Amino acid sequence: xxxxxxxxxxxxxxxxxxxxxxxxxxxxxxxxxxxxxxxxxxxxxxxxxxxxxxxxxxxxxxxxxxxxxxxxxxxxxxxxxxxxxxxxxxxxxxxxxxxxxxxxxxxxxxxxxxxxxxxxxxxxxxxxxxxxxxxxxxxxxxxxxxxxxxxxxxxxxxxxxxxxxxxxxxxxxxxxxxxxxxxxxxxxxxxxxxxxxxxxxxxxxxxxxxxxxxxxxxxxxxxxxxxxxxxxxxxxxxxxxxxxxxxxxxxxxxxxxxxxxxxxxxxxxxxxxxxxxxxxxxxxxxxxxxxxxxxxxxxxxxxxxxxxxxxxxxxxxxxxxxxxxxxxxxxxxxxxxxxxxxxxxxxxxxxxxxxxxxxxxxxxxxxxxxxxxxxxxxxxxxxx
Numbered sequence: 001x002x003x004x005x006x007x008x009x010x011x012x013x014x015x016x017x018x019x020x021x022x023x024x025x026x027x028x029x030x031x032x033x034x035x036x037x038x039x040x041x042x043x044x045x046x047x048x049x050x051x052x053x054x055x056x057x058x059x060x061x062x063x064x065x066x067x068x069x070x071x072x073x074x075x076x077x078x079x080x081x082x083x084x085x086x087x088x089x090x091x092x093x094x095x096x097x098x099x100x101x102x103x104x105x106x107x108x109x110x111x112x113x114x115x116x117x118x119x120x121x122x123x124x125x126x127x128x129x130x131x132x133x134x135x136x137x138x139x140x141x142x143x144x145x146x147x148x149x150x151x152x153x154x155x156x157x158x159x160x161x162x163x164x165x166x167x168x169x170x171x172x173x174x175x176x177x178x179x180x181x182x183x184x185x186x187x188x189x190x191x192x193x194x195x196x197x198x199x200x201x202x203x204x205x206x207x208x209x210x211x212x213x214x215x216x217x218x219x220x221x222x223x224x225x226x227x228x229x230x231x232x233x234x235x236x237x238x239x240x241x242x243x244x245x246x247x248x249x250x251x252x253x254x255x256x257x258x259x260x261x262x263x264x265x266x267x268x269x270x271x272x273x274x275x276x277x278x279x280x281x282x283x284x285x286x287x288x289x290x291x292x293x294x295x296x297x298x299x300x301x302x303x304x305x306x307x308x309x310x311x312x313x314x315x316x317x318x319x320x321x322x323x324x325x326x327x328x329x330x331x332x333x334x335x336x337x338x339x340x341x342x343x344x345x346x347x348x349x350x351x352x353x354x355x356x357x358x359x360x361x362x363x364x365x366x367x368x369x370x371x372x373x374x375x376x377x378x379x380x381x382x383x384x
Contacts, residue, residue: 191295
């Protein structure tokens, strides 16, 4: 007997899975219970390589899954469904042994029939230039061919499965972009903070987190507000943040502003730029940053490793080590003491580095390190 009473709950689960691919196993498990069938699979075929990968399966053995992967490429019915069948068109293949197309089909003969899967329903959910998404349902000779009630239930669920997979595709694309931007944010040779329209810190990169952790000029209070540890600078910082996030009205965007914050403990100076970000509609604005705060720390660590500088500019290890040290604000006397070499040796290395990098002077070399590709190296990379 076909169970259609769980269909509303199953549809709700389908849309939950639209933004969380880990829930698709539950969708398929619920689907085989609802339809009273043996197994189900959701898989993707790469449009360029034709490589098949399963997003999830339910009721299928590892051997069956591997058998499908090995034989699907030789199956004409499978090929026609995947690359020619209309999206949303449900193909029913009851009693495979009696269908001529499957008489000599490797997928049917080597995989499906030996495992007792005599009946199959399949549907293309997506087909584009990147991949094809297919869902297939299977029943055995014992449970019999797919019945009208089962097909009616699946037809009812079909448009929701198509929408959910399309949403999942778009959601994953957006999430991929977000992760890429987050990675870029972490690699910037500046501290970066994203603020809400209320001026609260929503996110910060590793460099900004390190600046706050050091407690040398800036802090984030328990409420999430960025503040200066120097009371005089704190008033100006509050003004800068207010200027950057705007008035709080969605149509009125703030303006960029800049200032310097000085640590009373060490005298260290941090250069700060606040800049507004594009506003979104009111209904979503609270979930997105309204402004970015960029923090320049002249004495902070650079993202460049010695190994990367050597690869980019052909520097020797000593020359790359010297360039890195200069970019951290150290002078030749300090570097000579630290490295245990003479200043004349450092000057010789410096002139050699000028020739290899086309830098005309020390300032040019420092600028090259701080603004070149090496500055965007992962800050967690091991220094060599």
